[in-house]
Amino acid sequence: MGGPGGLPARRHGGGRVRRQLRRVAADRRGSPMSRRGTWRLALRVARRDALRAKGRSALVVAMIALPILGAAGADLALRSGELSVAEKLEHTIGQADASYELTGSDPVIQDFEGFWTISEDVFARTPEDAEPPEPPWQTPEELLALVEPLVPEGSTLVYERTDWLRASTAHGVSDVEITETEAGHALAEGQRRLLDGRYPETDGEIAASSAFLSEGGLAIGDEVTVNTWGERLDEGTTLTVVGSFEDPGQLGQHELVALPGAALEPGPYMQGRVLVDVPGEGGVVDWPMVQEANERGFVVVSRELVLDPPSRSLLSAEAQQIAARSGNVDGAAVAVAVVAVSLIVLEVCLLAGPAFAVSARRSRRQLGLVGANGGERRHLRAIMLASGLVLGAVAAVVGLVGGVLLVLATKPWLEERLGSRFGAWDFRWLELGGIAVLAVLIGLLAAVVPAYNAARASVLSSLTGRRGVRRGGRVLPLVGGCALLFGTALALLGGLLLGETVPVAVGAVVAELGLVALTPLLVGAFGRLARWLPLVPRLALRDAARNRGRTAPAVAAVLAAVAGTVAVATVTVSDEAEQRAAYEPELPEGNAAVVSFLPDASSDLDVARGAVERETRVGERFDLALAVPGPLDCRTESPYGEEEMFCGQTVPQPAAGLDCPAWGEAGEGMDVEERRAALQGPLCSGVSWMGGSAASVMVAEPEALAALGIEEPGASEALADGEALVAHEDLLDADGRLTLGLLTEYPEDWSDSAMPRDTPAAEVDLPAHVLSDGKLAPAVLLSPRTAADAGLAELDLGSVYALANAPSGAERQAVDAELQKLGGDIWFYAEEGFDRDNSLALLILALAATVITIGAAGIATGLAQADAAADLATLSAVGATHRLRRTLSGLQCGLIAAMGVLLGAVAGLVPALGLRLVEHRVELDRWQPLWDAGEISSPRPELFVELPWATFAQLLVVVPLVAWLLATLLTRSRVPLARRVG
Known part of the structure; x- marks a missing residue:
């Protein structure tokens, strides 16, 4: 059976489709039956067209399904990873009805969930010079006795500290959290998950977290020695590992579990709590019981109050404020999330739009037949929109199923990355249904423009394959330009003047939408450059500019992807630059030090040096010493009753005294500028080199200055000539020289800047050389000859090394273990410089943008090949080589990628600059009041904006080249000749 004009009829039921179309056209326009018949026909045609062009349909489905897959998987992972209130309670208090934690202050104020604060009455009635109170308990039995009167008789109590x-x-020593409790008790079930072995049953046993055993190179059956920082390693408590467990909420936690009293010694600041199980079925700890415990200084987490909280009217005003703060929603985070979802929808629509345009081009003859058989424009629009509806529905199913399966398959890996175990699987069907509706909506939105264009085409041009050339409109570029200017101004001014994230996010979206609207105009402007290019690039660029309907969406999609990448990369590298500028090294990068400012440890420093030189790869060594009154006479002497070694002390005697001039009564008469200048001195900072005292007077050879980070011209010569290097002029006397006071008795009077004010037994006067930047230098530095001439003795302080390589984690643990054997008063520090490397994250961002760029450029290239099939056949017929099509396709893909990347790089700077301005505004608001009051001396915060040049190079150079090469290699060079119809 023939069609109109003798054309062959389509197979697969084409006659039935035409008959149904005639019936639809014969119905009364606008009737419900007509609309139902129109969409029934449209859905049937769309389904058949999707099955007929499986490759193109699969491409569109994949584009829409990919973000849906990610959204569905993220929703399931986040909801399952976000524990319910009951699951959080199980991790916190196990199976107990409540936990009672003693704060050390009474009374306390808390809300129903256990968030608490101290009553202002406590501060009002506590004198400023009051001594800290004695701890109310020392042993587990004493803490349990404090809780027993607060709970019903017969309650089960389990101690925790x-x-x-x-x-x-196995490598050395490591910091670890130790918990004393009955981990195997029924009330503790759910707090930890036993992996192997058992929980401790005697005082000599301990269970360890799997993370600690793995990183420490230990296993069940090994012995672990625990001690405090001040103890020698052999003085600690040795326990045997009998089990391995994990904390479901903190998989990477280094934790050891022992029985009560088996590992921890009583101390002044002990933190302990008691798990309580109230007797009787359904026993609860109600609000009156909690209030009674608050009066005794206990904070209570009650299962009943958390799961079924009563009315907030029962809370005091202060407690209601606590509850309100704990339940606040981050408005900025919500705004950023909404903006991110909006940009994702926009990007997918832009990506899928050209693919639907391909479908419309390929279906022109079919749409022409529909029009020739009585179909109206609304029927043509319905057919194209139905195509978006069908493919969007398929993408929704594929995305939802794929996202769920992906999370199920990667659950262990996700838990390791998140650092916590999932709870029960939480399928939020309403949210998943909303994601599915979003997929269908994206499909419909992506098909809107192709449907509008298909409905406008004439029947004759659709049947013959001819199409006219239509000039672009002027309204869209005008609106886009206004939106670009308005959005940019809103983002930048909102960040600079308001310091708020919401206007920056809104402005960035508006600016990007404006740039998307300007894309057709910009593509046409790029096309004007074709006149200066060789033949094949000229053909490619002119074809892209002439067919903006398929080029502009692809360029806009690349723009959206690259803009997000550039924005995140710019904020990341700018933040890194700010942190790098604020970082203050203790030593030059690549150097290390082993030191102790305590005279007690000076005799062990040679052993410590041996450990460092044996376990790490060190280079040149420079020894350091403290200058003390000679001859060296160390003795145990302290007015505080402690066995502390004292070898005498040498203290600078500045003209202004040893107190900070900006504090106390002296600071009240200062103006703001004088106060700021005073705060910059060491008398107010209170610390000097490597965290030592501001009064430290050190001895070192001139050759050691570079290892200490002192490279000021003339400093080494001054030190060799007998002058003292002084970190700040405030340490000089009235004559501009350095006066050192010699203390031979233990100081009893100390200044607020931690410098002894005792009258010295003698004084030494020395010429001084003030360092221009001595912030991190020792307060005073003498050469050994100068110290000897002044009658000063040298007390060993340690050594500075030039490292051959940065020490590894195992080497550090080994050194720490050796130093711990010496008592922990000697410490090792290796300066590795500012340590933050975002290269991997930036590379992942660039790769994601590359994939989207190549995909969008490939879609536009495929559409260009479909549209230019007749032109390519004509070129082949007149003698063009077989490589022309391959070369032309490669250049078309590369040019689209290059245009999108260039525009995206510009668009991405708008939100990045806005966010940096927000952070700068916040810093200024914190700094300005303190600066105006003269309470700080730090300079005005700088605005750091660092451009991600490596990311720019990848996007602007590598991505277009990769797109060009892939399109060149994947395009067939031979062009089949075809007869033009009409």
């Missing part, structure tokens, strides 16, 4: 200590490993 946690503290941080050091524990031995």
Whole structure:
């Protein structure tokens, strides 16, 4: 059976489709039956067209399904990873009805969930010079006795106490959290998950977290020695590992579990709590019981109050404020999330739009037949929109199923990355349904423009394959230009003047939408450059400019992807630049030091040096010493009753005294500028080199200055000539020289800047050389000859090394273990410089943008090949080589990628600059009041904006080249000749 004009009829039921189309056209326009018949026909045609062009349909489905897959998987992972209130309670208090934690202050104020604060009455009635109170408990039995009167008789109580200590490993020592409790008790079930072995049953046993055993190179059956920082390693408590467990909420936690009283010693600041199980079925700890415990200084987490909280009217005003703060929603985060979702929808629509345009081009003859058989424009629009509806529905199913399967398959990996175990699988069907509707909506939105264009085409041009050339409109570029200017101004001014994230996010979206609207105009402007290009690039660029309907969406999609990448990369590298500028090294990068400012440890420094030189790869060594009154006479002497070694002390005697001039009564008469200048001196900072005292007077050879980070011209010569290097002029006397006071008795009077004010037994006067930047230098530095001439003795302080290589984690643990054996008063520090490397994250962002760029450029290239099939056949017929099509396709893909990347790089700077201005505004608002009051001396915060040049190079150079090469290699060079119809 023939069609109109003798054309062959389509197979697969084409006659039935035409009959149904005639019936639809014969119905009364606008009737419900007509609309139902129109969409029934449209859906049937769309389904058949999707099955007929499986490759193109699969491409569109993949584009829409990919973000849907990610959204569905993220929703399931986040909801399952976000524990319910009951699951959080199980991790916190196990199976208990409540936990009672003693704060050390009474009364306390809390809300129903256990967030608390101290009553202002406590501060009002506590004198400023009051001594800290004695701890109300020392042993587990004493803490349990404090809780017993607060709970019903017959309640089951389980003791818990946690503290941080050091524990031995196979490599050395490591910090670890130690919990004393009955981990195998029924009330503790759910707090931890036993992986292997058992929980401790005697005082000599301990269970360890799997993370600690793995990183420490230990296993069940090994012994672990735990002790405090001040103890020698052999003085600690040795326990045997009998089990391995994990904390479901903190998989990477280094934790050891022992029985009560087996590992921790009583101390002044003990943190302990008691798990309580109230007797009787359904026993609860109600609000009156909690209030009674608050009066005794206990904070209570009650299962009943958390799961079924009563009315907030029962809370005091202060408690209601606590509850309100704990439930606040981050408005900025919500705004950023909404903006991110909006940009994702926009990007997918822009990506899928050209693919639907391909479908419309390929279906022109079919649409022409529909028009020739009585179909109206609304029927043609319905057919194209139905195509978006069908493919969007398929993408929704594929995305939802794929996202769920992906999360199910990667659950262990996700848990390791998140650092916590999932709870029960939480399928939020309403949210998943909303994601599915979003997929269908994206499909419909992506098909809107192709449907509008298909409905406008004449029947004759659709049947013959001819199409006219239509000039672009002027309204869209005008609106886009206004939106670009308005959005940019809103983002930048909102960040600079308001310091708020919401106007920056809104402005960035508006600016990007404006640039998307300007894309057709910009593509046409790029096309004007074709006249200066060789033949094949000229053909490619002119074809892209002439067919903006398929080029502009692809360029806009690349723009959106690249803009997001550039924005994140710019904020990341700018933040890194700011942190790098604020970083203050203790030593020059690549150097290390082993030091102790305590005279007690000076005799062990040679052993410590041996450990460092044996376990790490060190280079040149420079020894350091403290200058003390000679001859060296160390003795145990302290007015505080402690066995502390004292070898005498040498203290600068500045003209202004040893107190900070900006504090106390002296600071009240200062103006703002004088106060700021005073705060810059060491008398107000209170610290000097490597965290030592501001009064430290050190001895070192001139050759050691570079290892200490002192490279000021003339400093080495001054030190060799007998002058003292002084970190700040405030340490000089009235004559501009350095006066050192010699203390031979233990100081009893100390200044606020931690410098002894005792009258010295003698004084030494020395010429001084003030360092221009001595912020991190020792307060005073003498040469050994100058110290000897002044009658000063040298007390060993340690050594500075030039490292051959940065020490590894195992080497650090080994050194720490050796130093712990010496008592922990000697410490090792290796300066590795500012340590933050975002190269991997930036590379992942660039790769994601590359994939989207190549995909969008490939779609536009495929559409260009479909549209230019007749032109390519004509070129082949007149003698063009077989490589022309391959070369032309490659250049078309590369040019689209290059245009999108260039525009995206510009668009991405708008939100990046806005966010940096927000952070700068916040810093200024914090700094300005303190600066105006003269309370700080730090300079005005700088605005750091660093451009991600490596990311720019990848996007602007590598991505277009990769797109060009892939399109060149994947395009067939031979062009089949075809007869033009009409």
